[in-house]
Amino acid sequence: MAGPVRTTAAVVLAAVTAWPAWADTGRSTGRPVPRFVSLSADTANLRAGPGKRYPVEWVYKRARLPLKIVGEFGAWRRVRDWSGTQGWMHSALLSGRHTVQVLGDRDRVLRESPRADAAPVARLAPEVIGDLDRCRSGWCRASFAELTGWVPRRALYGAPVGD
Template identity: 50%
Template sequence: MTAARKAVFSLAPRTLHLGALLFSALLFLALPAATAAWAQESGAQQGGAREVERPGRTGLPLPRFVSLASDEVNLRAGPGSQYPIEWVYRRRSMPVEVIDEFDTWRRIRDWEGTVGWVHGSLLSGRRTLRVLGESGELISLHRDPDEGSPLVAQVEAGVVGDLERCSGGWCQANLGGFEGWLRRQDFYGTLPKETLE
């Protein structure tokens, strides 16, 4: 009978330790969901913003725009090479929005709203834009940030170029050697009220 009591008493600390471990794991899993719900609620209260700007694990703000640094970038289901590839981007310099970070991995959203994970080494801090619109549609590139200013060029939807600066509803861009101003609503590559110098 004393042997049985010893066995029960020797298991009690392990059971307590296992309970504490289980509680910690549940708290760890629940915390990101609670934080995301809080961020969503805060965004809704601040005029329905899509994301609430906050510092990421790297100290850089989230969300933020970057561009693809390679002609072939695998978009994965999770933050690691063990996760399946869901999409392959084959266009260097395409702008993407970083919406989360985990270790060396970045969760991105593209111009169509597709979300997934890419390795940070495949991203560049270079700011670019992608002209929006239907296939074959032409968008006006103006000499000055004004609808009435002369046209520099007409650019097709889907064209990718360098983003130079933004102020108000206009951004200066370089598209295939043509430099001018685009209305912010005509391209993907900036946050709604972002100022870029």
């Protein structure tokens, strides 16, 4: 009797210790969840559920907008935008291109290097979208139009957490 109990306990222990790996992987793609993507379409419907039969709750009209995938169901992705609005979008409307959006209600300074005292390159208006290059030490290097520089990570939506 002790043999089957020990075997069952070992299986349960293995399953429990492996749980975080399962929880961090999308069911449909096997890719990490959450993760950032961007809109590939100029117009995209955000739906109440994962399918065309669900009502449209919001219409996005801004290609390259960064979104966070927080769930997956078949070809549908549950996404969250910078304001916290969540819903479902078909994966065909999304791109793996990594973009960032300037947060807040004031301009941010794009700097030459990842330091608060570095020379300014430009001022970035709220909600402007750029292409993310990389992040380190609380700063992210991104390109906005023809300008490239560093912005504090906390000022950007779409920047991954951690360095």
